[in-house]
Amino acid sequence: MPVYFVDSRALVKRYINEIGSAWVLNLFNPALNSEILIAAITSVEIIAAITRRMRSGNTSETEARYVSIQFS
Numbered sequence: 001m002p003v004y005f006v007d008s009r010a011l012v013k014r015y016i017n018e019i020g021s022a023w024v025l026n027l028f029n030p031a032l033n034s035e036i037l038i039a040a041i042t043s044v045e046i047i048a049a050i051t052r053r054m055r056s057g058n059t060s061e062t063e064a065r066y067v068s069i070q071f072s
Contacts, residue, residue, distance in 0.1 A: 003035045008045035011038065015050070015067045016059060043071035 004027055013024040027034055050067045053059035 001033050001035055003037065005037045006042075007039070008042045008049060011042060011046055012049050015046075015070075016053065016063070046071050 006024070006027070010020070010024050012018075013021040014028065026032070027036060047068050050059060050064045054061055054064040
C-alpha cells in the first residue's frame with residue numbers, strides 16, 4: 001500500500017481543478033488502496049486557501065462552502 005504525505009497546496013488540487021489536479025485525484029483512487037497523511041494544520045490552511053480563491057473570484061461561494069464543510 002503506497003503512503004503519501006499531502007500538503008495543503010496539493011490537497012486544494014483535489015477540490016479545485018488546476019494544473020496537477022488529475023495527479024492528486026489519482027492518489028485518492030480506491031483501487032490503489034493508498035494511505036493519505038496530512039498535517040493537523042492542513043484543514044485550516046485549506047479553508048484559508050479556498051476562501052482566498054472565492055474572494056478573488058476564482059472559486060464560487062458554493063464550491064468554497066462545500067470544501068469548508070469537508071474540513072470543519
